[in-house]
Amino acid sequence: MHLTQPLALLTAALDLQRPFSSPSAAGITFTLRHEHAQSPSGRVVFTDVPSSSSLLQHSYTLSTRTIKTARPQSLDAFHRARRRAQNIPWETPEVEAPDPNSRSTLLTLAKMTNNAYLQPNETGWYELGDDWTVGYPFGWEPDQDGFRGHVFVSADNATVVLSIKGTSMGVLGGGGPTTKKDKQNDNLLFSCCCARVDWTWTTVCGCYGGGWKCDAECVEASLQDDTLFYPIATNLYANLTYMYPHANIWLTGHSLGGALASLLGSTFGSPTIAFESPGDALPASRLHLPLPPNLSHITHIFHTADPIAMGTCTGVLSSCALAGYALESRCHLGKKVVYDSVGELGWAVDIRTHGIVAVIEKVRSFVPFLSSFLTSFLLRRLMDVVVVEAVDGTWWEDGLWTGRNAGDC
Numbered sequence: 353m354h355l356t357q358p359l360a361l362l363t364a365a366l367d368l369q370r371p372f373s374s375p376s377a378a379g380i381t382f383t384l385r386h387e388h389a390q391s392p393s394g395r396v397v398f399t400d401v402p403s404s405s406s407l408l409q410h411s412y413t414l415s416t417r418t419i420k421t422a423r424p425q426s427l428d429a430f431h432r433a434r435r436r437a438q439n440i441p442w443e444t445p446e447v448e449a450p451d452p453n454s455r456s457t458l459l460t461l462a463k464m465t466n467n468a469y470l471q472p473n474e475t476g477w478y479e480l481g482d483d484w485t486v487g488y489p490f491g492w493e494p495d496q497d498g499f500r501g502h503v504f505v506s507a508d509n510a511t512v513v514l515s516i517k518g519t520s521m522g523v524l525g526g527g528g529p530t531t532k533k534d535k536q537n538d539n540l541l542f543s544c545c546c547a548r549v550d551w552t553w554t555t556v557c558g559c560y561g562g563g564w565k566c567d568a569e570c571v572e573a574s575l576q577d578d579t580l581f582y583p584i585a586t587n588l589y590a591n592l593t594y595m596y597p598h599a600n601i602w603l604t605g606h607s608l609g610g611a612l613a614s615l616l617g618s619t620f621g622s623p624t625i626a627f628e629s630p631g632d633a634l635p636a637s638r639l640h641l642p643l644p645p646n647l648s649h650i651t652h653i654f655h656t657a658d659p660i661a662m663g664t665c666t667g668v669l670s671s672c673a674l675a676g677y678a679l680e681s682r683c684h685l686g687k688k689v690v691y692d693s694v695g696e697l698g699w700a701v702d703i704r705t706h707g708i709v710a711v712i713e714k715v716r717s718f719v720p721f722l723s724s725f726l727t728s729f730l731l732r733r734l735m736d737v738v739v740v741e742a743v744d745g746t747w748w749e750d751g752l753w754t755g756r757n758a759g760d761c
Contacts, residue, residue, distance in 0.1 A: 379413045379414060379415050379416060380413065380414050380416055380448070380506050380510075380511050381413045381506055381507050413456075413460070414450050414451075414454075414456075414457045414460055414461070415450070415451040415454040415456065415457045416448045416449060416450060416451055417448070417449060417451045418446055418447070418448060418449070419446065419447060419449045419623065419648065419649055420444050420445070420446050420646065420648075420649075421444065421445060421446075421447050421449075421621040421622070421623065421646075421649040422442045422443070422444050422621050422644030422645060422646045422647070422649070423442065423443060423445070423620055423621025423622075423644070424440055424441075424442060424443075424619075424620075424621070424642070425440070425441045425442065425443050426440075429441070430619070430642060433640075433642045434639070434640040434641065434642065435640070437640050438642070439642055440642050442621075442644045442645060444646065445621075447600055447623065447649075448511070448600055448623075449602070449623030449649060450602055450623060450625055452625060452651045452653070452689065458625070458653065459712060461513075461604045461625050461627075462606075462627060462708055462712050463712060464502070464504060464513060464515040464604055465515055465516075465518075465604050465605055465606040465609060465610070465627055465708050466606070466708045466709060466712060467502055467515065468500065468501040468502055468515040468516055468517040468518075468605065468606070468609060469500075469517050469518070469520065469606075469708075499516075499517075499533075499581050499584045499585065499588070500516075500517040500530060501514065501515050501516040501517045501605070501609065502515045503515070503592065505596070505599075509596060509598075509599060510598070510599055510600060511599060511600050511601075511602065512592055512596050512599045512600070512601045512602070513601075513602045513603075513604060514588070514589070514592060514601060514602070514603050514604070514613070514616075515604050515605060515609075516585065516603070516604070516605035516609035516610075516612050516613050517530070517605070517606075517608075517609050518534075518605060518606045518607030518608040518609035518610065518708075519531075519534040519535070519538055519607050519608045519677075520534055521675060533581075534608060535676060535677060536556055536580075537580055537581045537608060538608055538630075538677055538678075538679060539556045539677065539678050540556050540557065540574060540575060540580065541575070541582075541608075541611065541630075541632075541634075541635040541681075542611075542630045542631065542634065542635065542678070542679045542680060542681045543556075543678035543679070543680050543681075544566065544678075544680045544681075545559060545560050545566030545571065546558070546559050546560055546566070546571065546574070547677075547678035548560045548566070548678075549667075549668055549673050549678050550668050553678075556574075557570065557571060557574035558570065559571045559574065568638075571638055572638045572639075572640065575635070575638055575639055581608075581612055582612060582615055582635075582639060585612050585615070585616050586616065586619060589601070589616055589619075589620060589622075600622075600623075601620070601622045602622060602623050602624070602625075603616050603617050603622050603623070603624040603625075603626075604624065604625045604626070604627070605626060605627070605629075606626075606627045606628055606629075606708040607627075607628055607629060607630070607660065607706065607708075608629075608630070610626030610627050610628060610629030610632075610652070611626065611629040611630055611632040611635065613625075613626050613629075614626045614629060614632045614650050614652070614684070614685050614686065615632060615635065615636060615639070615641065615685075617649060617650045617685075617686070618636060618641055618643060618644065618647065618650065618685055618686075619641060621644065621649065622649070623649050623650075624649060624650040624651065624686070625651050625653065626650070626651070626652045626653070626684075627652075627653050627654070627708055628653070628654045628658055628660065628661045628706055628708070629652055629654070629661060629684065630660055630661065630663070630679045630681055631663050631681030631682040631683045631684055632681070632684055632685050633681070633683035633684060633685050634681040634683065635681070636685055643685070647685050647686040647687075648686060648687055649686070650685050650686025650687065651686060651687045651688070651689065652684045652685075652686065652687070652688040652689070653688075653689050654688070654689075654690060654691075655690065655691035655692070655693040655699075655705070656690060656691065656692050656693050656694040656695065656699075656701075657693040657694050657699040657700065657701050657702060657705040658701075658703075658705050658706045659671070659672070659701050659702070659703055659706070660672065660679050660703065660706050661706070662682070662701075663679075663680070663681060663682030663683075664701065665677075665679050665703060666678075666679070666680050671703040672703065693705070
């Protein structure tokens with residue numbers, strides 16, 4: 353969800369310690385080349401940024417490191433395995449990836465995810481410097497009301513960053529034209545059973561069986577609709593590989609966009625940085641995505657005051673439910689860096705801490721006031737929270753949901 357209240361997230365401390373493997377000292381420069389979008393028919397549409405655009409005068413440099421990723425040996429085998437819920441062989445190449453330990457790199461990627469909510473030069477757009485071009489915007493034609501974002505490309509066309517827009521909330525009549533489809537995808541992907549919170553809710557699929565029962569196979573079938581964002585995202589990724597056949601593709605996004613980026617990263621093995629995503633392990637399981645043996649190329653960044661990323665924005669009276677969202681999943685694919693903003697900084701759990709602008713703006717204003725002692729103490733506590741999780745769904749049994757806590761699924 354894209355909220356504009358400037359509440360804090362301590363991403364800046366990542367520069368000061370490194371919980372992962374040693375990165376290379378390399379850096380890559382990018383500019384915006386394209387915007388991408390989904391047409392009403394579900395077709396992915398690209399728009400080139402005009403050569404006269406002032407956006408082409410700005411670029412971004414990201415620090416990189418070499419990592420080992422995992423990707424299917426064959427996409428045909430991958431899709432067959434999805435249909436049969438089977439494992440597949442994987443290859444493990446070494447690729448250049450964004451360094452999640454670099455504050456400037458995270459800030460640049462956060463700005464790219466913010467810009468996915470906006471058209472170039474719109475109020476709130478962050479300029480990224482002289483190293484990246486804005487490639488194809490997608491989803492920005494006037495009649496397009498779904499999947500949106502931007503494609504940033506390095507000067508030598510060797511690296512492409514796909515930035516995917518998250519949810520635009522339609523609270524009090526706002527949110528824009530994508531609000532309806534954003535909410536549909538949220539409630540299908542991240543709810544325990546078709547967004548059945550209580551009897552007053554209209555479900556987004558017909559799988560609720562009464563009481564605490566839900567037909568799991570029905571939910572999985574509901575996610576196979578080609579007009580939903582995951583299949584559209586895979587189509588877009590395929591288009592990018594056709595346009596840039598020799599490029600290394602990176603993925604990023606915020607909230608729903610971060611979850612979609614992570615699902616794509618699991619599918620294709622692309623390095624992924626996801627900001628404040630709801631739990632994506634549950635939809636990965638329901639989509640029957642074969643999971644590679646190593647998911648360390650996917651990194652989730654969030655903090656404990658964000659109830660959406662923490663999976664605590666649940667229940668009839670939660671702020672998510674009051675806005676019409678059933679965001680009940682908790683577990684994340686890959687690595688995660690979780691900042692204990694509640695325990696260590698005293699922040700209140702609040703949906704307003706979920707906005708990507710909070711990540712960007714408070715990094716600048718808050719971190720300079722941290723003492724070296726406090727920074728060191730926070731890092732010791734926070735950097736240890738880097739784990740790999742498998743799947744949600746501990747309450748599912750024989751295809752029926754029998755749990756009594758919607759937050760646990």
